[in-house]
Amino acid sequence: MADIKKADRKLKYWGWGYEDAGLDGDQTKALLATFADGFGINPSRDGAFPTLDAIELPKCRLEAPASLEDVCTDDKFERVYHAFGQSQPDSLRTYAGDFDHAPDIVAFPETERHIAEIYEWAGKTNAAVIPWGAGSSVVGGVTSDVGSKYNGVISVDMGRMNKVLEVDEVSRAARIQGGALGPDLEAQLKPHGLTLRHFPQSFQHSTFGGWIATRSGGHFATLYTHIDDLVEATTTVTPAGDIVSRRLPGSGAGPSPDRFVALGSEGALGIITEGWARLQGRPTYKATAGYRFTDFFDAARAVRAVSQAGLYPANVRIVDGTELQVNGAGDGSFTLMVVSFESADHPVDAWMERAEECCLDHGGTVDVPWRDNPDAHLQGAVGAWRTAFIRMPYNREQLTPRGIISDTFETAITWDRFEEFYGAIKDATQSAIRDVTGHDGAVSCRFSHAYPDGPAPYFAFHAPGDPQNMLAQWQELKTRASDALIKHGGTITHHHAVGRDHQKWYEQQRPALFGDVIGDAKKRLDPKGVLNPGVIVG
Amino acid sequence: MADIKKADRKLKYWGWGYEDAGLDGDQTKALLATFADGFGINPSRDGAFPTLDAIELPKCRLEAPASLEDVCTDDKFERVYHAFGQSQPDSLRTYAGDFDHAPDIVAFPETERHIAEIYEWAGKTNAAVIPWGAGSSVVGGVTSDVGSKYNGVISVDMGRMNKVLEVDEVSRAARIQGGALGPDLEAQLKPHGLTLRHFPQSFQHSTFGGWIATRSGGHFATLYTHIDDLVEATTTVTPAGDIVSRRLPGSGAGPSPDRFVALGSEGALGIITEGWARLQGRPTYKATAGYRFTDFFDAARAVRAVSQAGLYPANVRIVDGTELQVNGAGDGSFTLMVVSFESADHPVDAWMERAEECCLDHGGTVDVPWRDNPDAHLQGAVGAWRTAFIRMPYNREQLTPRGIISDTFETAITWDRFEEFYGAIKDATQSAIRDVTGHDGAVSCRFSHAYPDGPAPYFAFHAPGDPQNMLAQWQELKTRASDALIKHGGTITHHHAVGRDHQKWYEQQRPALFGDVIGDAKKRLDPKGVLNPGVIVG
Secondary structure, three states: OOOOOOOOEEEOOOOOEOOOOOHHHHHHHHHHHHHHHHHOOOOOOOOOOOOOOOOOOOOOOOOHHHHHHHHOOOOOOHHHOOOOOOOHHHHHHHHOOOOOOOOOOEEEEOOOHHHHHHHHHHHOOOOOEEEEOOOOOOOOOOOOOOOOOOOEEEEEHHOOHHHHEEEOOOOOOOEEEOOOOOHHHHHHHHOOOOOOOOOOOOOOHEEEHHHHHHEOOOOOOOOOOOOHHEEEEEEEOOOOOEEOOOOOOOOOOOOHHHHHHHOOOOOOOEEEEEEEEOOOOOOOOOEEEEEOOOOOHHHHHHHHHOOOOOOOOOEEEEOOHHHHHHHOOOOOEEEEEEEEEEEEOOOOHHHHHHHHHHHOOOOEEEOOOOOOHHHHHHHHHHHHHHHHHHHHHHHHHHHHHHEEEEEEOOOOOOHHHHHHHHHHHHHHHHHHHHHHOOOOOOOEEEEEEOOEEEEEEEEEEEOOOOOOEEEEEEHHHHHHHHHHHOOOOOOOOOOOOOOOHHHHHHHHOOOOOHHHHHHHHHHOOOOOOOOOOOOOOO | OEEEEEEOOEEEOOOOOOOOOOOOOOHHHHHHHHHHHOOOOOOOOOOOOOOOOOOOOOOOOOOOOHHHHHHHHHHHHHHHHHHOOHHHHHHHHOOOOOOOOOEEEEOOOOOHHHHHHHHHHHHOOEEEEEEEEEOOOOOOOOOOOOOOOOOOEEEEHHOOOOOOEEEEEEOOOOEEEEOHHHHHHHHHHHHOOOEEEOOOOOHHHEHHHHHHOOOOOOOOOOOOHHHHHHEEEEEEEEEOOOOOOOOOOOOOOOOOOOHHHHHEEEEOEEEEEEEEEEEEEEEOOEEEEEEEEEHHHHHHHHHHHHHHOOOOOEEEEEEOHHHHHHOOOOOOOOEEEEEHHHHHHOOHHHHHHHHHHHHOEEEEEEEOOOOOOOHHOOOOHHHHHHHHHHHHHHHHHHHHHEEEEEEEEEEEEEEEEEEHHHHHHHHHHHHHHHHHHHHOEEEEEEEEEEOEEEEEEEEEEEEEEEOOOHHHHHHHHHHHHHHHHHOOOOOOOOOOOOOOOHHHHHHHHOHHHHHHHHHHHHHHHOOOOOEOOOOOOO
């Protein structure tokens, strides 16, 4: 098999991003001090992730056919790297050296034909196929643990199909391959003065195809922030053939193919090899402001007012006191609201002025003013939060070895039910932490997105774990939080996707008969059931 | 069976709306003069639609089970009225007294249980079930002509399930029954200061459920104008059971059920009995302006500029010279562009100013100014076009008896291909009219909707028909125009839906494998194949 070299910078198999990126010593100290001082959460161990040498892999059970030899490898690092995504249990199992389920082969297809050949091969040998964008799933969507029904596992890394193939500057759209990473596709669009402007927190290590498969939500809080709305057409390669939708700005011809076989399909129906995406001009006018609220619900009402005003800010986001404190951006005494507008076309003053009125009307006070302040996004609590937000994905690799449980979950709910819902979810999570760990832990909340009819609350929880039992502890916490989400009318996921970790609750949330319809689609498109078993179709 | 009374105002079976509404004598004269003087299109006959007495109906083949007796009728008017929608062939066949296919029974269910019982009855007797919102389909979507495979036809009129069941003023959403007509649901929302603000041209005679089933597009040209985006949750009653989606402002949990079994299902998968819809505040700030362009493509470029500026006007619409002339709103020498903004929250001056710059930059001159002009929408070409637009659905009942072919079709295309596409579609339609009728006819175009990545062009064509052969003539014109749409990359429908008239081209446009997936869904949800045969699933 081929000796496959990746980019110059080596990726971590035990955490987020490249080996040379992460928290430095001082940042780690500060993080641990925040937990200890603010919440009484102290390390319960001081361990380390296993080295590559120390990890034992089962023997590779598969041999690539000749036509795929050049794009397949059983290299140890690749098998280890592709065994897990970025979830809390992924981190815990990596720490434990639990790699029995690692993929036998990692394939790096370069063409649709390669993918079709992988399906054929998998069908013949009864191997599972795990589509892999860049492995940023926090819900077990790429974890190659498929049980004993398969004779092998092939992780299909789309990293070589990473080009922007065509740019249409007139319509502002581009044809982009599924394996293009966020930064790579933006770099290819930049010379055209255009941007996809889709910035999920995973931006650096997630792909265009992965965004579509998981119905990704971007950093922006309103309007065109979901990949759903940015997709003009898709090409999905399934074991039964290709599904290529027509490139159209809008269509009312029957149910949308993009919205069924591509968006939300999570690798269970096919692999999205390319798509046409809607682009925007690169913003030149920007304004950001920060407001403090002593009451979290007042802040939520301000978000509602701005969301229902038809202003469509780039951001309208609140971060509760605990979430600020956990991230070193506040002392816990206030909720922060960030509002920002951007435009490639016109000054945004009129928009910003009206949004500020909404914030002040609901009891906000200015933390960072927007007028004549181009650096607002770097100042005060706004800037501190921004720095923490960018750094956040690197925290877990420091916390897992120290026995601190650290996870997030996110949902959406209509405004009428929000306050009760927020209380119920927070209580359920907090009491679960007390029951499971004997400590209070920290449960915090921010809004990731805001709609006229409701917010998307994003919860984080931290607790000191029992080193011998952390995976089971996490599972219990996850179960009780997820049960509460479903019971109180939320969605099990707003933009993190279903994956293996949410499948049980997804099946409760999804209308049963619609589940049957998806099952039929699975049988039609993936008749041998090789694609991402256990995800979307149970 | 029950003696079923409808509302006080009697509906026409031969045309649009109520018997007491339509063009008066002068308006009809003016319409005919416009065609004769402007385009040499003269009446080729002076006939009349058949009276109800003159129409012969086949004997009713079905008998309602006892449990449905109160909600079923074989009343002659109801059977005649429910035999056709509002398409050109529907009008021609009504004129010809072609009612052999009329439904045997018209049912007016009052509950989901009634609908389930209708399915059972239909399954047992092998009768076809035609879901009927308010019969405004212009594409044969409710035409009860299902061929000889069925032992009867039941038209299911949703008119008794017409309530707004719940209003959530906090989230701005309402639970609305599928059979609620546009004006009725707006009247029920008005006391709450809220509006669905979905105004398709068919508004008066179309329903919430019909809008969802056909992916309706509202009058507004940008942003939240499609019912797709206004739907928060749906209840679809299928022969296999109910599909009830969860009420959520947003969700990334797998493929969207609303987007597959409700939106675009066109009565082939189930009947949408209710849904939660997103509402808006009733606009209090409004501004409208009109601009003239000597070049149609300059006007299109101005639409593109406004659409890509991120301003999201309520309207940004162009109407070409011919379309203005056909409707008595221009002399054919200029294209009109209408721009308007609305808000329930804030003055719209800043938005309007920037949009006006875009129009003037592209060579527009002011036809109707917006500043300090609350009656702008009633003035100049803008007002004349508006009057014609409201009256338009009443034209055909004057034209069919006079042997004048009158139809519209609509599509969408990305901006990069628009100019060539427009030329190709116009040429194909015009040369088809010449070949088929020996006259030039009139082919005109406006934009119904505008997206950042492309417009939705809406074409109208008029031609003098051969009284003996009008249906075949229309079919040839429709075929050649539709062939051109598909060949040149457009969609067969942007918001008119598929129905029976577009099925052939829809099947060309739709990815074949996705067609199989829909076929599987049909088998799952409607195993006996009773629902709207020939629509969506061929």
